[in-house]
Amino acid sequence: MAYNELIKDFEKIRKYIREFYIYGFKSRSEYSIKSSRSYDDEKRRMESWLGRHMTFTRTSKGKIAAISIDSRAFRQNPLYRALKTASFTPRDITLHFILFDLLYTDSEKLCRNEILDKINDCYLKDFKNPMEFDDKTLFNKLKEYISYGFINADRTSKPFSYTRTGSVNLSSAIDAVNFFSEAAPCGIIGSFIKDLLNYELFIKKLISKKSVYVDNDVCKTFNDNSCLKISDSANTTLKSIFLFKHHYITQALDSDILASLFTAMHEKSFVSFSYHSGSGNPNNIDNIVPIRIYISAQSGRQHLLAYRKQTKRSYYSFRIDYMSKVKITGRCEQFEQIRTRYNRLKPYIWGVNCKRCIKYLEHVEFTVVINPDENHILHRLEREKRCGNISKIDDTHYKFSADIFDTNEIIPWIRTFICRITQINFSNRSIENRFKKDIQSMYEIYGI
Template structure:
């Protein structure tokens, strides 16, 4: 079979994109062994293709999508190591979205998603029969054009070519046409009316009015495409406006005009160009690879459906959960995305990491009374949720942190109010403020508490491990940087 850089199933390359971007230090034989073991667990009975051949094929696909700009190789004595490297200061658009724009397509896709909309207008109402006639006409023209090309090629080469199955003329399916038309009406691309209003039989369709001026939304779309978990939608809209090509070409022109200088001031000039509204110091790119998973989760939340979620654990163990999705939580600290859901088997609420999910399948609609009960349970637990640990509201840990804030340091108080996820802040003296919270796991606050080191006057918790761990960390810091008799630091 000839090589193609298109892919039928995005899940096939999702693992490899993560492998090259997150790790980027594993050699070919290590990745092949890992994927081979994973494939065995996915399907023990069916015949599997060679993991080595699969690796070579998917690596070549990814490299053709991203190019040498983002995907490179390091050569070691033990072998070559592929990796993806992206400097978020030098890009204005997530390059991983390219993977979604390389899907294969069939004749039906061209027929229903391109030809059909090509002849629909705002000025003419067409019946289903007229639409089918137009589609057949389009296909006949394409079929005749293919035959002409093959005849010309046969004259030049003297070889008679067989007509491939995909080149054969086929009948337009009325059921499929009606289904696609109803889908377009539902999403607002087409309008539908009774044919009686236009002296025609059945329903008639026309192109819907589109009053949205995309260019006026450019900044909002650009921000959405880089920050939202479904930003790939914004990426497609930017493609439509040709914004990505314009931005990238402008960057090259600007960079060529800026003198090369290692100073920080030069870097600031380079990246704070007025032509571009947004640049990101910390840009979480990987959520792009979970877009299809996120979409299915959001559909489940909207329709209040049960979902069957396949999750791979860190130990590469496959787990299948039957859940009711409630909320999606996104960490601004590390970019990870979690699904808050009700586990039907265990009858409890838990959080599942989205990037560990392999597959999400829509199931039956949840009973309305049960769904309301689950929502009430979640509402009771939410005030005590700091990270991913969730449990019984009666078994929480109490945390109190007193910090010192100077008269001219109002920004510290603002930060405290802004970053706290629950609890409250109270002033206890002119320059001291106390943060008070009850949480399921006090240890989850520790990384955040550390950021106030030097200002913490007092730290108390019903979980003694929190204060103990914090004090141990301070002792280690002092041992490393505090200096001693034999150290140069004093």
């Protein structure tokens, strides 16, 4: 079967990119899920999208490929290309362009019978073996595009009439679009908007030269001897003013999962999904009410905090990159009560772990030394305290205290003040003893 760059199931590509190019760094000989031919096909697809960002090394295991990207040099997430390769059938793409050619402006209004007649009488009649589109196919396609917001249906008229949704000029907001596409969840939406704005800019450049498309990928200009190549569209782009010191590009791979979760939150619905947290088989998780998405500013890792009914713990956190096959399963009538209850618990969440009530809180406090000329340390403590409180003991000592659900989550942050800590006190004594033991082990290593 011929190799095709387009794909139907993005989940398979997501696994390949993660396992071989981001986390795994595996060779072809270590791939055992499917045949070597499958590996070769997927590898060629990924190289076509990410070729300039791929590196190869030879080891005793064989040739190993990996993604290598300097976030200071690239202003757009290259993994978005993998999300723009969905396959389609000839009938789908034909009907798509015919529909938007008929509804070329938001003032053009047609009923379904008129659309079907124009398709058969104007667009397909000159073909020797024309495609056939029936009323049901057209109805389903219009219904799909209405759900996407591409087309509006006027249900007050008989029969229903359809118009194209009016476009919004975002050219003046290009900086906001650039920032959103690289920093926000589901930034792929911003990337699609940037593609559209770049295309419009390229068309304006062609029109300004009074050019028309001719063979050999060039535009012939009537009023002078200059030419503009179609390939120059790569240089006709709206450059981003943003560079990111910490650019968590792998979040792009979870865009479809996040979109489904946000939709479920908006519709106040249950979801089910497959969850793969280890080397074993994935677990099917159901009766989940998504509440909030948490994104780590330190690692970029994304978590879903959700409510699961009929369980003792009630609130759970799930890593987004372990999730797949998210489905919206039905409306949750108690969504507002669940959200209200979560809002009461939210002030005691340090990271992503949450328990069902505040009687399970753990107390954390520690004292640090901050000299009078080290205001930047105090400012950092104030900036990063989250749900904690800071009190001044004397001119050089400050105490941090907090009541949280999970002391383990705050330990990495406490370690960043380790040379300044003079006293610690955790209500969870096992974690306190482990922390002190780690300090003692470090003293022994360094001979202190």
